[in-house]
Amino acid sequence: MSDSLFVTVPEHVAIIMDGNGRWAKGRGLPRTMGHRKGVEAVRETVRTAGDIGIKYLTLFAFSSENWRRPEAEVTDLLGLLKAFIRRDLAELHRQNVRIRVIGDRQGLRSDILNLLIEAEETTRSNTALTLVIAFNYGSRDEIARAAASLAKDVEAGRLRAQDISPELINSRLDTAGIPDPDLIIRTSGEERLSNFLLWQAAYSEFIFLPEYWPDFSRDLFLSALEKYASRDRRFGGLSAKAAATGS
Ligand code: FPP
DSSP states (O other): OOTHHHHOOOSEEEEEOOOHHHHHHTTTOOHHHHHHHHHHHHHHHHHHHHHHTOSEEEEEEEETTGGGSOHHHHHHHHHHHHHHHHHHHHHHHHTTOEEEEESOOTTOOHHHHHHHHHHHHHHTTOOSOEEEEEEEEOHHHHHHHHHHHHHHHHHTTSSOGGGOOHHHHHHHSTTTTSOOOSEEEEOTTOOOOTTSSTTTTTTOEEEEOSSOGGGOOHHHHHHHHHHHHTOOOOTTSOOHHHHHHTO
């Protein structure tokens, strides 16, 4: 690993964990086995992120569109998330990890909602890695909820329409207070955002990996970070070199 990695560790990495089903299918296993293996990859990824000093790690655990999957698979995914929080919460807390959950909480089953709230409350004051779990999350839905909350304030006379700014919209998103992702990784060879962090991804770097999520390892994570470190991020301006040399 080159030294450059360690001077450009991204503050926020977001991951679309894709390919659990195909990983299982390729081994003649049921899809649920892919999700189970996927949870192990989640554990290793959280550990690695903490080790190397990433401050925010967002994982797309369950999208607002995932409810369309067969009932048995939805039940399995919800069960895995619940088991992960029940079993790993104490260890994550010990590691000083703070948990934040983004996504629509309206209409969630109370057992899931209570667990998510417990995870956030227990770890609220932790200061190492913030693990952001995107659950029942869809970016367009998030933006629509933020727009509705602003519209309500305008309707009530608390806000003038002309005062709506990108910063104000930011403050009404589920991700309020979380910096935009520097890097978004998607596994499984698919190259799209699938309604994930559309607003927040304005200047993110993207890395698409061919490996399926259950095969995502510390080494793959580190090599993605090394690739990120070599990118020239300009945020609409000039590269540091061009700005310095004027060419
Ligand atoms: C995509 O694979 C993955 C998901 C829909 C869910 C990801 C969930 C986990 C890894 C487990 C629970 C999460 C946490 C944070 C404990 P896919 O089923 O779409 O795979 P395919 O595209 O190959 O069918």
